[in-house]
């Protein structure tokens with residue numbers, strides 16, 4: 155569209171723009187440029203008029219050139235151009251047609267993307283570096299885990315291990331939470347072995363297993379003749395034994411209320427008295443505790459001191475139940491099979507159907523229960539191949555939702571059993587309660603309520 159009589163007006167408009175705009179004819183001769191254009195190439199804008207873009211490219215002003223591409227393709231084209239000043243320009247060329255519809259001019263405009271391109275290069279380098287470090291870290295971690303005999307294939311377990319490794323670097327009090335048999339003691343030992351205290355002792359105290367009357371003597375030790383029946387030479391307590399190492403208070407939720415204040419004191423002060431002793435003893439331990447109890451409820455029920463809870467719970471680590479991390483089950487099965495084959499000097503193979511049942515079982519006793527089942531299977535199976543017949547009855551049940559347990563007597567029980575199985579399957583598939591609610595066409599609070607009812611949350 156040619157309007158020579160309005161060209162001056164167009165020129166005014168062109169110069170008022172703060173962008174790099176360049177107009178050529180189809181042969182690549184520059185007809186118009188904005189003032190900004192000259193600045194970009196370090197020349198006077200006016201001096202560009204009448205020049206050929208081919209010549210300018212040959213002189214190294216910019217490359218590649220746009221006009222021939224737009225003419226050839228006969229459409230709008232965008233690409234990155236490099237200037238004589240090393241700048242990167244995102245250049246767009248637009249074909250302009252005359253009244254006969256013939257291609258007549260090429261108008262181009264550009265944006266300086268030098269910084270963007272630099273950021274992009276920087277990002278690519280960073281991404282490559284991160285990928286390399288992550289691969290190395292994964293390799294290192296898997297070796298560490300292999301050496302420690304820990305399976306952590308699931309994302310949840312990988313996160314637990316990452317936290318444990320962070321915890322191993324500092325002496326902060328850690329509280330490991332999780333159902334019985336999920337691996338709390340194993341993790342505590344792993345943290346100790348990775349820490350700077352690894353050469354020191356790892357003293358495990360099962361707070362639920364020490365008789366009440368012996369608790370103080372066991373934990374704090376006693377002086378000779380401290381009480382009737384005491385050993386003549388006295389006794390060093392477990393806390394003193396943990397000096398320069400890690401003190402692991404397992405089942406801390408079982409610690410009777412009347413002992414809690416003494417434990418709190420030694421955790422705070424790292425100083426204590428033996429029973430019958432008058433000299434304070436200083437001790438240097440790193441504290442890890444563990445429980446399968448809900449300590450917050452215990453606090454509400456006045457069975458656990460809140461101040462002790464805050465002391466213990468500086469960094470909490472929760473190990474999820476085995477049933478929610480099915481990716482760990484098969485590797486665990488293989489690890490255990492190998493261990494028991496070695497222990498009993500037998501060679502065994504698992505039938506596919508057995509693995510299927512093991513994968514879909516509830517594992518209320520978590521890894522410990524899986525260990526027991528695997529040992530039992532290796533011992534009792536008469537042939538090399540372990541089949542479903544050798545599974546204990548509760549593991550043989552068909553777990554598909556269409557086949558509810560026939561142990562349920564009433565219709566209500568059958569319906570509840572089916573509902574529970576559907577929830578278990580949905581959880582496996584959708585992972586979150588929000589996802590489950592969406593898939594099952596109900597609300598998330600309703601899913602949570604039902605899962606609580608069936609104790610599968």
Ligand SMILES: Nc1ncnc2c1ncn2[C@@H]1O[C@H](COP(=O)(O)OP(=O)(O)OP(=O)(O)O)[C@@H](O)[C@H]1O
Pocket residue numbers: 303304305306332333334335336337338339340341404445446486521522525
């Ligand atoms: N991720 C795992 N990989 C390999 N073995 C595991 C794993 N988790 C647990 N185990 C094994 O399972 C068994 C039970 O683990 P552990 O005693 O640590 O559980 P826990 O949570 O401390 O149990 P509790 O609450 O009853 O004390 C141990 O033999 C442990 O080695």
